[in-house]
Amino acid sequence: MSNRLFGSGAAHLGKSARTRARLMDAAVELFARDGFEAASVNEIARRAEVANGTFYVHFRDKDEIASKVALAIAGSVTRQLDEAMIGIEDAVERTSMGTRRFIDLIGNAPDWGRALLRALWTFPALRDSVAGHLRDDLERGVAQGAFDVQVDPVLIDVFVSMVMSGLFGRLSGSAPDDIASRVAELQLRMLGVPANRASAVSRQDLPTVSLSLVPLSA
Amino acid sequence: MSNRLFGSGAAHLGKSARTRARLMDAAVELFARDGFEAASVNEIARRAEVANGTFYVHFRDKDEIASKVALAIAGSVTRQLDEAMIGIEDAVERTSMGTRRFIDLIGNAPDWGRALLRALWTFPALRDSVAGHLRDDLERGVAQGAFDVQVDPVLIDVFVSMVMSGLFGRLSGSAPDDIASRVAELQLRMLGVPANRASAVSRQDLPTVSLSLVPLSA
């Protein structure tokens, strides 16, 4: 049931680190289940099987634990995406893969997927971090002559919101299995890729990469 | 300053209706300023210059007033969009206009715009209501041979999320003035409209329609 996202990574560190990890795991579960606002520090501590006051030894308040958690997850996800794309030069493929992997990776982990989705919405800094990698691929596509758009914050925001839409559908269970491909295809078309190529690229097989462990960052 | 969105419409109704309207106006302001969760019933009542307990005469709880407010606003907005598009047969133009007007209309009213944006996120029923009209236009476009896509919930979700992205940018002040056109253009391209036509249609002049009053619904 509980993934112990952080807990597993901190098993053989000091006690402080383990408690900290338990708190972060509990926070992820609660943020995912109840949303950020509705989750209380009290319940995070209770679920972590830790006394109320212990929370405040490790985090100043709810905001602090939230941003720590979100940054750790997002960092791990983007790192994994980067690695999976090493060696791929074609921007059309990179862009499509990025969207598909992102949705699949996060969408298959409903527990912290929800937490991350909420965090993406709440903390603009997170969006910006994701957007950085994206921007590179989009500009590469323009340079390669594959994309016919103006790469700017508007385009990036729209692009990201499309990914989030697919992610949301996947997490809420209302989306078909191929939603990641569908979204990627629509994005490629939007960018100016001919319809047949967009369809082909967004549907080509993708070696399945299972979810990763998230190392604990201070 | 205060728009008295509901208050003005209820001026000459019974006293109960007027109090109700005052509460709804206060709720809109507070939801917009503090977000749904952070707004308290106490403060809604205080801002409406009404006793604490009066709130509960009219609404069961915060959720109820929120959904009533959101539905009223959304209904009014979609009604206004519909009216503005009477007589326009071309699906490409209709689609583009819908997006542009929606963003401009709501984006220019930061006070309740934020409230509506949050509501769209929170209440799926609202999205569905907006999606209904949209679906008609998309299918019309396919029938006219202008759009080359499969009209289904995935497409609609993606489309709506693109609109919301533009709306969010406008409301947060980070977007350029022409964001509505930009988003509409990207949407048309996604739907299969040739780039030059998408650019032209999404940039053609749009008679400015100012915001409307929202009649009070039970």
Next chain:
DNA sequence: CCCAAAAATGAGAGATATCCCAATAAACGC
């Protein structure tokens, strides 16, 4: 094995929320 440092504890002060209800005031048909 011992003891200083580090970590964890949990009761509780102080804010603030929601929601109820008996009492009061206003509105309206006759």
Next chain:
DNA sequence: GCGTTTATTGGGATATCTCTCATTTTTGGG
């Protein structure tokens, strides 16, 4: 005007939350 119905009032019971701090427990180096 009068009396009944309808609306409003505001105090308070109850709940929950955040955050503090004096105290206790655990840890790990020597």
